[in-house]
Amino acid sequence: MQRIGVFVCWCGSNIAATVDVKRVAETLGQEPGVVYSADYQYMCSENGQQLIKTAIKEHGLTGIVVCSCSPRMHEATFRKTAESAGLNPYMVEIANIREQVSWIHKDIEEATVKAIILGRTAIAKLLLNTPLTAGETGVTKRALVIGGGIAGIQTALDIAEAGYEVDIVEQRPTIGGRMAQLDKTFPTLDCAACILTPKMVDCAQNEKIDILSYSEVEEVKGFVGNFTVKIRKKARYIDEKKCTGCGICMSVCPSKKGLNEFNMNLNNRPAAYIPFAQAIPNVAVIDPEQCIKLKTGKCGLCSMKCEAKAIDYTQQDSFVERNYGAIVVATGFKIADLKYFNEYGYADNKDVITSLELERLMNAAGPTKGTLLRPSDNTHPHVITFIQCVGSRDISGCGKPYCSKICCMYTAKHAMLIREKYPDTEVHVFYIDVRTPGKNYDEFYRRAVEQYDVDYIKGMVGKVYNENGKLMVQGSDLLSNEQITIASDLVVLAAAIEPEPSVRKIATLLTTSIDTNNFLTEAHAKLRPVESPTAGIFLSGMCQGPKDIPETVSQASACAAKVIGLLAKDKLKCNPCVSISDDSMCIGCGTCANVCPYGAITYVDKEFRLGGGKTEVRRVASVNEAVCQGCGACTVACPSGAIDLKGFTTKQIMAEVEAVCKR
Amino acid sequence: MNNEQAKIISELSGTNAKQCMKCGKCSGRCPMFDSMDIKPHQFVSLIAKGQTDKLLESKSIWYCLSCMACVERCPRGVAPAAVIEAVRESVIRVQGQNQLKAEEVPQFVDPEFPQQILVSAFRKYNR
Structure with a gap:
């Protein structure tokens, strides 16, 4: 027989103002199995926890129910409290009487009754709880960074600095991302390339960092500490190892109609190209849509001229599979589509451009060599x-619906640079x-108005x-x-930014959540801003929300710190609330393996004794406890009721339902 | 300050003036801007503040073409033209003005008129 203790928290006035906590404690104290009940102002405080510990010891409690806030908030706290008093941490149940009761009800009587019902439900479940022990898994000491912009680069460099291996997967032929396209950076006006390219070179030269450019994540399996990722290396039609980046293929390529994506399609590039002079890796790529040889079979000029013999028209996409302990998403952003904004005439007038196009027009490496000419x-x-x-x-x-955050500052920058370079404009x-919050930001904007005579309307x-x-x-x-x-001669639109569209597919592969604007969701908006709710997945840069370069770099480093913290561990504690299959009831139908989102269930042939010395071999489900995340999909799908979830067994859930319905 | 009137106008227009972020795009686009004493963005702002008296006296309501450019372009889903239309209706419906007198009706009646039109006209104008 269990000896249960019930602890009702006031949460200051958060709960106590709407729920009669004394009555809840007294009523629950009468429940079968309950030997002790108490209420306290702040159960999560040092004193509150001490109260629980003392009660466990003095009354020989075998399990406790805490009526307090959501288990998301303090379940871990109270499990630790119980554990330190010698109780199994899984003998703790939380009845959420704050978010589910006091915060949403106004009537004290109604709220108190509901709090009692929820407390009774938790007791009913706890009566069937069994002590559980968490297993352990190892950690693969290697991280994957998806996206090679400034966010991905900074995260990778910091992780490598701590001594761990990192792979950067970048979908474009070079790392560098959006920052490589920029001309100058606010608020100091240093040139983007001057500060970015050394970091790109650092990445290339760092022996801990492996850059997989022109590659995409194809498949992700496993769980925190033990991910297996399949990466597609798209066919470059150029041997990365042989190519010296001399650029001869670019100059001889007769197909020159491909749009230059790096220059925001403002000019053309050959079919064989290196995106920009400082590209990392400095290796050419052939655009199969534009290459005459690949399309018609006739040409091959680049192959004839290439001294390194790097051209290979027969190259196919290839796949690599690697293991990682942590995955960082740093997929970045793009400029939102302006097709719904024809009032600005973007589609009809060549001289209506976006700010990113202006960056290229003002960049010394851009299509106009840095002279501002209208298209x-x-x-x-x-x-x-x-x-x-x-x-x-x-x-x-x-x-x-959101503010893109960076536009006010880059527009002030553009206005200032133009007035500086062309005072007659x-x-x-x-x-x-x-909106210019940030160190030296408002001063920067005011300079545009006061010193550079920019007309703000x-x-x-x-x-x-x-x-x-x-x-x-x-x-x-106004x-x-x-x-x-x-x-005007030129109109520049500060177009909204949006997350890089490929992030949707990546979020699905990683089973991590995404908001209505396609930004990845953090585990906690304030306290865990660089972790995703999925263990082992971290967020870096614009994929999480609009931010400028200084903020991106800070977040990238914060993200690296979290990754290093994970990789530094030798063992990770697993969640013991995992599925378990009863061999005697399993019919080997395969339904559970089909619904399992983590691939945790396999089938094994097992020998069973039938009695009388006879045996039988049957196919039964086997759960890999390290992979199982305890979602419970299999328990619902199992037609024979053989699979159950530890800590949330069918019996426990039914006992809860009964307790809720009982009057 | 006439909050009740502002509420009625808001309801009639079906627009929530508080969604306005005061960008002025409506007035930037309005083809009748120069003829208006109160500008489209001010309509929204005055409704939000509950200051309807000025609006009811405004000449702008008779200049609005109902071209709906302001509605089409508003980034916040606010409809200035609908507010103007609602003010126009409120002015027309104010008691003692613009009403149809029962004794004046017979001369307008066409035998082809469905009865319903007459009934609804009285309802609308002869409070």
């Missing part, structure tokens, strides 16, 4: 109008709010139309309550 006729624009919040903070369904900025643009070769930007100037029209 339509390559002339110098004299009037430039910036429009902020294009598609951000939009709940009409056309755009994104007039620069206007239409803004709704200027509070208001939004209603339409952009072409009149005699000028882009007429019509909008409101402070003077006027509708104004600015005849």
Whole structure:
């Protein structure tokens, strides 16, 4: 017979204001099996925990029920408390009388009755609890970073610095990501390439880091500490080991119509190309959509000229499978589609561009070699109008409901750089709010206004139309309550950012959660911002939410610290609440293995004694306890009721249901 | 301050003025902006503040073309044109103004009119 103790927490006034805690403690104290009950102001406090420990020892309790907040909040706390008093930690049950009772009810009588029912339910379950012991698994001392932008690079460098091996999987032919496309960075205006490329080189030279460029994650199996990942290396049609990055293939390639993605499609590139001069790895790639040899079989010029004999038109996608202890998602962002915003004329006018396109037009390595020329006729624009919040903070369904965070600062940067380099240019900025929190950020924006004479107009643009070769930007100037029209030569849209679309597939592969905007969800918005709710999966950079470079780098390092903390462990404690199959009842149908999302169930042939010296060999389910995450899908699917979940057995759940229904 | 009136206008327009983030895109797009004494964005803002008196006296309500450009372009799902329309209706419906007098009706009656039209016209205008 169990001896149960019940502890009712007031949570200050959080619970006690709506629930009669004394009555709950007294009523539950009368339940069969309960030998002790108490209430206390803060059960999670040092004193509250001491109260529990003392009661366990003095009353010889075999299990405890804590009526308090959600188990997500303090189940672990009270399990530790019980364990330190010599109780098995799985002999602890939590009745959630805060989130499920006091916070959602107003009537004290109603709330108190409900709290008693929930307490009684927890007691009913606890009566059937058995002590459980957590097993242990090893940790593969290697991390995978998905995405090779500044976030992925920083995380990988930090993990490698701690002595662990890291692989970076990057879907593009080179690492560097969005930051490599930028011209200057705010608020210090140092050139993006100057600060990024040394880090890229560090990655390439670090013997702990392996860069798998032009590759994608194909399949993920396993669990925290023991992931097995299949990676697809897309066919480059160039032998990475032989290619010296000399660029001869680029210059001889006769197919020059491919759009240059690195330059935001502002110019063309050959079918055989290296994305940019400082690419890592500095290896060419052939675009099969553009390559004449691959499309028609005739050409082969690059192969003839390549001194390293690196060209291989027969190359196929290949696969590598590796084991990792931790996985970091650093998939980054892209500029949101502007197809629903035809009022700005982006699709119809070549001189209406996005800010990222402007970055390329101002970059010394860009299509205009850093001279600001407008795309339509390559002339110098004299009037430039910036429009902020294009598609951000939009709940009409056309755009994104969130603030993209970086646009205010990069627009101030663009405006300033243009006024610095071309003082004869007039620069206007239409803004709704200027949001510049951050060290030296507001000072930066004010410099654009005060020193560089940038004309900031509070208001939004209603339409952009072409009149005699000028882009007429019509909008409101709210402070003077006027509708104004600015005849401009170039219009720059601060388009909303959105997570890189491939993140959806990756989130599915990793069974981690994603929000309605496709940003990955953190385990806790404030206290665990770089961990995903799935153990062993970490978040770095824009995939988690909009952020600028300094913030991305900070988060990337924080993420690395969490990964290092995990990889430094030799053993991980497993969750003991896992499935167990009763061999005598299993019919070997295979249903449980089909529904298992973790691949934890296999089938084995087992010999059973039939009596009278006879034996029989039957196929039965076998659960790998290290892989099982205790989701319970198999227990529901099993037609013969052979599989059960430890800690949440069918009997326990039914006892809970009965306790809830009992009046 | 006339909160009751503001509530009625909000209900009639079916728009929640509090969603407005004061970007002014509606006024940036409005083709009748120059003819208006109170601008489209101000309609939304005055409704949010419950200051309907100014709106009811405004000449803008007779200038709005109901082209719906402001509704189409609003990033916040607010419909300034619907607010203007609601103010217009409120002005028309104010007691003692613009009402149809029963004795004046017979001269307009066409024998082809369905009875329902007459009934609903009285309901609408002859409070």
